[in-house]
Amino acid sequence: MPNGAWQPKLVALDIDGTLLKWVQGAGKTHEIVPDAVRDAVHRAMAAGTHIVLASGRAPHSMTAIAEQLGLRDPLTPDGRLWIVASNGSVLVRHPPMEIVHEETFDAAPAVHAVLERHPDALVAIEERGVGYRVSAPFPDGELGGETIVTQLEDLVSAPVSRVIIRDPKATAEDFLTMAADLGLHGTDYVVGWTAWLDLSPVGVSKASGLRYVADELGIGAEDVLAIGDGRNDIEMLTWAGRGVAMGQAVQEVHDAADHVTGPVDEDGAAVELDRWFA
Structure with missing residues (x-):
């Protein structure tokens, strides 16, 4: 656990529910970063993080x-930002957007196993630079970009x-019950705030992506601050030297964190950043 003299060399920030506030009951976030959070992020950048x-x-x-945040990385020779998507x-440098690394897997067995339990569920695959290919339209606002209806096979x-289900x-x-029952062999999975299931390659997570980026930057996990909900x-949150959960996160996220900050509606990310970059 970092002490008072510690200052992170890398800050990893989740977006929805961390930088962006939720639209109540709509399953989406406002696409505007609050001023307090934007200012705190810029103070961290100005400090050389x-x-x-x-x-x-x-x-x-x-x-x-x-782009909305005006993020650049002055510590890299070209000023380009690292993004863990x-x-x-998918690991990205920006701007301009460049795919640096991508992990893929065969999703068909897991998708069919889920659809046997939830035959009316919707399936989405990223169509890079455009939006998503979907088995049927998702609820409004839940997917960014264009959606293209495509046969499941x-x-x-x-x-x-x-894959999003x-x-x-x-x-x-x-x-949560279904995923635990199925095991979903050959994939890793995460359940969201709603009946939303993310399938990814085994061993791939935000932590593995951040580890790749930190290695490229010559930074150890002990010098990373991560904030998410x-x-x-x-x-x-477990991998980073200091993992911070947003106040509105579920208990299992709180349990994984070193600290719990305020909820997104109270600019909790800014509160945590100002602890180290006042």
Whole structure:
């Protein structure tokens, strides 16, 4: 656990529910970063710390947030930012957006196993730079970019970096029980705030993506501060020298963290950043 003299050399920030506040009951976030959070992020950058966005979002959706924040990395020779996208499956430099590393897997067995339990569930595969290919339309606002309706077999006919499965008629608890029962061999999985399941290659998470980035920058995990609110943040909160959960996160995320800050509606990320970069 860092002491009072410690200052992180890399700050990893989740986006939805950490930088961006939730639209109550809508399953999406406001796409505006609050001023207090933006200012705190810029104070950290000005202090000479690498800022890395780490999210389940697709790269094109994350670069939009990076632009809104005005993020650049003055510590790299070209000033380009590192981004951990798609829950660690895709690593990006920006701007301009460049895919540096990508992990893929055969999602078909896991997808079919889930659909046997939830036959009406929706499936989405990232269509890079555009949006998503989907088995049927998702609820409004839940996916960024364009959505292209595609036959299920075509969606999982080739290796992919990430699959989203969503059942608006089910609950997060339904999906947690189902995933535990199925085991979902050959994949790692994360259940979201709703009946939302992210499938990824085995061993791939935000933590594995951040480890890759930290190695490239010559930074150890002990010098990383990570802030997040979702189950897909647990690995990175555990891996980082200081892992901080947002106040509104579920208990298992709190349990994985070294500290719990205020909720997103109270700019909890800014409160944590100001602890080290006042």
